[in-house]
Amino acid sequence: MHILVTGAAGFLGSHLTDWLLREGHTVIGVDNLCTGTCENLAHLAAEPRFRFFEWDICRRFPPDFDPGRLDYVFNFASPASPPEYLRLAIATLSVGSAGTQNMVELAESHGAKFLHASTSECYGDPLQHPQSEDYWGNVNPIGPRSVYDESKRFSEALVMAYHRTRGVDTRMVRIFNTYGPRLNPSDGRAVSNFIMQALRGEPLTVYGDGRQTRSFCYVDDLIEGIIRLARSDEHLPVNIGNPRECTILECARAVLEVTGSKSELRFEALPQDDPIRRQPDISKARRLLGWEPRVELREGLARSLDFFRSKLSAAK
Ligand code: UDP
Numbered sequence: 001m002h003i004l005v006t007g008a009a010g011f012l013g014s015h016l017t018d019w020l021l022r023e024g025h026t027v028i029g030v031d032n033l034c035t036g037t038c039e040n041l042a043h044l045a046a047e048p049r050f051r052f053f054e055w056d057i058c059r060r061f062p063p064d065f066d067p068g069r070l071d072y073v074f075n076f077a078s079p080a081s082p083p084e085y086l087r088l089a090i091a092t093l094s095v096g097s098a099g100t101q102n103m104v105e106l107a108e109s110h111g112a113k114f115l116h117a118s119t120s121e122c123y124g125d126p127l128q129h130p131q132s133e134d135y136w137g138n139v140n141p142i143g144p145r146s147v148y149d150e151s152k153r154f155s156e157a158l159v160m161a162y163h164r165t166r167g168v169d170t171r172m173v174r175i176f177n178t179y180g181p182r183l184n185p186s187d188g189r190a191v192s193n194f195i196m197q198a199l200r201g202e203p204l205t206v207y208g209d210g211r212q213t214r215s216f217c218y219v220d221d222l223i224e225g226i227i228r229l230a231r232s233d234e235h236l237p238v239n240i241g242n243p244r245e246c247t248i249l250e251c252a253r254a255v256l257e258v259t260g261s262k263s264e265l266r267f268e269a270l271p272q273d274d275p276i277r278r279q280p281d282i283s284k285a286r287r288l289l290g291w292e293p294r295v296e297l298r299e300g301l302a303r304s305l306d307f308f309r310s311k312l313s314a315a316k
Helices: 011-022 040-046 082-087 091-110 148-165 190-200 218-229 249-261 283-289 297-316
Strands: 002-006 026-031 051-052 071-074 115-121 169-176 203-206 236-241 265-268
Touching: 002 091, 002 115, 011 026, 011 040, 011 218, 040 051, 071 082, 071 091, 071 148, 082 091, 091 115, 091 148, 115 148, 115 218, 148 169, 169 218, 190 203, 190 249, 190 297, 203 249, 218 236, 218 283, 236 283, 249 297
Parallel strands: 002 026, 002 071, 026 051, 071 115, 115 169, 169 236, 203 265
Antiparallel strands: none
């Protein structure tokens, strides 16, 4: 297949691109590099089935950019870590609205399938636990996180509208917290912060009392689930994530264990509207895709260490 991946220089976009290339497809990666980095694609420099185009998908492609035949568009472009989408608030809203509309229309005009990367943030600070796809969420529409949550909720509405009214062949994945190599070591997420802090021997910054929960999925598991969804005929959202819920304190302790670090924990203020609990109900993915994650947290952290160590030595 001929595939276009937006957000290809990002954490998930670059892993997805690798997976698609391994399966023998031809991939055009598009990214404006606002949070992604070409380092994530550097190993593809000599890959003849891959080409990269630096572009902001909120703008229509220029006339001299011809993607040629397209069979699938994977829409992964968006800032995604809390500090980054707060910094890029307007850009985050734009990419979920204008950017996504441009890409779904690109898919439509090429007769291509379209898979949209949505998020567990659609559930906000959830009142239903664990979160299944039929839960509508509990989102503050004007809080700091709203730029991301509402952008993604709008893009879900947009994708469904193109599917229902124009027959575009769409898919939608709700992605839960994911970690692994290429998670930006400086974008302020829990796993990347903790690992970098542990490797540097600095205190691990736990926000609030650390009893809030997340459910962390190793990147290879996540991408496999997404590929299975892409091959399915499901148009409604599907949760892909690891149902093993853990507190942020447990996560910090797991990082200390895996790195062998003697760092202390330092408690800091909990950011506004930080969800208290988050755990995917993945019954639908199990039933429909025969998928479930396999990599346990400590194993996934261990597999990620080389990447973060290399970032540490590069920064010295
Ligand atoms: N967190 C933390 N210390 C950090 C970074 C994050 O305690 O250095 C907490 C954060 O408040 C949240 C959880 O870890 O409760 C996950 O945060 P992350 O930014 O990774 O993703 P989120 O799920 O909030 O989008």
